[in-house]
Amino acid sequence: MTKKQLLKIIEKAARDEVTTLDLSSKKITELPPEIGNLTNLTYLYLANNQLTSLPPEIGNLTNLTNLYLDYNQLTSLPSEFGNLTNIINLSLSDNQLNSLPPEIGNLTSFEFLYLNRNQLTTLPSELGNLTDLGALDLANNQLTSLPPEIGNLTNLFRLALDGNYLTSLPPEIGKLTNLTVLSIYEISLTDPPPDIVSQGIAAILTYLREKLVSQQQQWLSKLLLVGEGGVGKTSLLHCLKGEKFDDHEETTPGVVIRKLDLDHPKEKGVTMRLNCWDFAGQSISHATHQFFLTNRSLFLLVWNARHGWEQGKLHYWLDTIKAKAPESPVMIVATHIDQHHADLALEDLKRKYPQVKGHWAVSNRDGTGIEELKQAITEQAADLPLMGENWPSKWLNTAEAIRGNDRQWISSKEFWDILKDNEIEEKEAKVLAQWLHELGDILFFKDDEELKGLVILKPQWVTDHINRVLISKDVKEGDGILHRTHMEDLWSDLDPTMQEHFLKLMEKFDLSYRTLENRQISIVVERLSKDEPKIFQKDWDAAAAGEFCREISMKFYLNTIPAGIPTWFIARTHRFTTNTHWRYGALFAEGEEQKHYGSIRSHSFERYLQLNVRGALPYNFFALLRDGLELTLNRFPGLDIKRTVPCPCENGGKCVHEFDLTHVERAVKAGEKTLQCYNTFKEIPVHDLILGTQLRVPTDDSNLLMRILKELEEISQNQEKTYELLQILSWAQREFIKDYYDIQRYGETHCPNVFVLRPVESDGWLKKSFQQKVELQLYCQAPGCWHPTKEGGRYIIKEPAGWLSKMAPYIGKLVSVLKFAAPIAGPWMAVAWPEYEKLFHHDIELMKELANKLPESKKFFENGDIRGYDVSDHPARFEGADLRELRQLLDKEDDRQLWGGLRKTETPEGHFLWLCEEHAREYKR
Secondary structure: OOOHHHHHHHHEEEEEOEEEEEEOOOOOOOHHHHHOOOOOOOOEOOOOOOOOOOHHHHHOOOHHHHHHHOOOOOOOOOOHHHHHOOOEEEEOOOOOOOOHHHHHHHOOOOEEEEOOOOOOOOOHHHHHHHHOOOOEEOOOOOOOOOOOOHHOOHHHHHHEEOOOOOOEOOHHHHOOOOEEEEOOOOOOOOOOOOOHHHHHHHHHHHHHHHHHHHHHEOOOEEOOOOOOOOOOOOHHHHHHOOOOOOOOOOOOOEEEEEEEEEOOOOOOOOEEEEEEEOOOOOOOHHHHHHHOOOOOOOOEEEEEOOOOOOOOHHHHHHHHHHOOOOOOOEEEEOOOOOOOOOOHHHHHHHOOOOOOOEEEEEEOOOOOOHHHHHHHHHHHHOOOOOOOOEEHHHHHHHHHHHHHOOOOEEEHHHHHHHHHHHOOOHHHHHHHHHHHHHHHHOOOOOOOOOOOEEOOOHHHHHHHHHHHOOOOOOHHOOOOEHHHHHHHHHOOOOHHHHHHHHHHHHHOOOOEEOOOOOOOOEEHHHHHHOOHHHHHHHHHHHOOOOOOOOEEEEEEEEOOOOOOOOHHHHHHHHEEEEEEEEOOOOEEEEOOOOEEEEEEEEOOOOEEEEEEEEEOOOOHHHHHHHHHHHHHHHHOOOOOEEEEEEEEOOOOOOOOOOEEEHHHHHHOOOOOOOEOOOOOOOEEEEEHHHHHOOOOOOOOOOOOHHHHHHHHHHHHOOOOOHHHHHHHHHHHHHHHHHHOHHOOOHHOOOOOOEEOOOOOOOOOOHHHHHHHHEEEEEEEOOOOOOEEEEOOOOEOOOHHHHHHHHHHHOOOHHHHHHHHHHHHHHHHHHHHHHHHHHHHHHHHHHHHHHHHHOOHHHHHHHHOOOOOOOHOOOOOOOOOOOHHHHHHHHHHOOOOOEEEEEHHHOOOOOOOEEEEEEHHHHHHO
């Protein structure tokens, strides 16, 4: 648009006294001063132009309530901008702003302010004047700190800080009691610490509020001594503590924790304390070590100079540390230098493992190098993230009281009483308990029905007892079989209740599982035979003999295969066991009919895992097994993983080419239909490569759930394919729940989210239905078996218009999955709950009808009592807004949170489902 054309539009708008003017996407490079003549404007759209500045006359538009300036090139705002005191909604996203004028604080009518994707480095303190502000988006700027005045924004319900350079949040954010969304992706926060951040917004706000009351520094962290057995780790710790060398030191069983006090190198009068975890070096114990190899700790990797670094397996240990604690510094220490020179290619190691801070050589016998090592430990410890961490004073005092308790364990009631005695309120108590658990100070699975009754105060006590099982000769010679009578002998110092608790802890850690045939027998997976059973290949080949057999395969190439892989996965997936398993693999079968078989095999020398599923319709079972495997791999945040899909171009899987999954993802994103096999040069349909692999790329047409629904659409046309439909439906329903998993992790969106809606005053959806009462009915989320709750779980929405306006997109997605349940629900529902069959079909028809009516009923939504938000109006992301609306409704109508008896159940694959009692019981067997 030329300047002349723009002036003509402005002049006409002034004559007509227009209140709305849309100048977006006109390639405007400069606004003329005449823009200030449009004093009647309330809406002004200037998005997607090429503006670099605004004229001072913009300040004349004092009636503006909505101003859209996103997607320009603005570097600053004129001070006159502060005259726009009636503005409610301002979008300045996707510009080049590096600062805001202090006059921004005059705009006290603000409710929505979008500043994401700019170059802001600081915020003016005057921002705290915007006390009516509801949503503030500051994502993807260059902020290193936030002003404390941000705590004045007490009406704020959404704050986005993603992609900034923040390392801490001001305690004043704890004042924002209406905040329901705090978006902090791609930010490396140290305060609040990660263990608080991982608990969600409620925990963050609780922590910050307590810091406002009082805070103090804690000079405590962890030192982990690792290495092969017999290298002198325990003797080294004695020497560091100034204790006498013992030439007959016994081998460490499991883990021993001792304290090492050091003077801070910079803070006068400050004593740092390191809790030193001395681990057994025997290889069979390495799987249990993994639970305590935590980030933000200091590692001493010890090797014997007399035996050489190769025998010390330094690469193995460095790979393990990198996989489990990629951010932790590592000090390599050679012992026995009084007997042999410590020869090590340090620079080569440092290039491959940047965590390595150096190499120190000592003699525990004569004390050579001990003081130098101790000084180096002091300097490294002072820089640890946890060292000097600010804790709320009340929390720190309580933590010290728990750490100082001499008992091995206490009941959960005693634990909560200790917190109560230290004036810790209920909301704080849950956050603090989880924090102490994450730090490794206690073992407390407060959300596990079977384990929540006890709190372990000395985690090493558990490790020692588990180690007795792992080193048991009988368990080893029995290829991992642990009989209850043998367990009672190994744990004779424990009463039966504690023995049962420890066995359940082993199951929780995926170290063992009880057989379905005999609950008195457990399989200890770390002690399975190393040899592949002869029957495995025979059974696996037989699985391919069926008619129309298909196979899905994926390889996982790892930089190292840590202890616990794949054995933890084998234990986690034991409900599919065929009892054909060994240390490096297993054969699985789905359900009693065993129509699909799966296998996992670990190839340690080539460093890869291979997951395969065979059967007529393997997608659902493969997706389930892969979820479990990915959950296991996620325990190692520093593990380098390359996923490949073997090329299917030759029958029998003989093609040697493998497609890198990231390459397939790029192809899907680019809209490619085929990829070429580099071996046979055939064009392979991308669809054949991705179906069943849970590919996730950010384009609508490649969304996994959408692809599954297309499969459902095709299969549902054939009424004879009930089994196939059930398989795909189970997959679709599980993927629907998974899509909302990240959002549902936090309390403010945590609730059952599968439901149907029924008009109360009519049989169908009339136009006036949106202004009349609506009943919400919760559903059990068992994949393939969604059904209404038997008792309760029904709530009346008295004024549904506004609520439906916000929930419309979610309802549409829910119905897209729900509608396929009707063709197969009949036989299953008639057997399980015959009285519900008719209701179930009616519910689905009502939801399909509702989904069709929602778009054409928009005028009813806009007239509702609750303002609807059109995400397309501004670039801010309202993640989870629909589930927050649902949770608020359920809390209002059911303050006891009974929710129709639905129980939150975590499956072995890491899925969180809200299940009825019958379906929840299936995962407890």
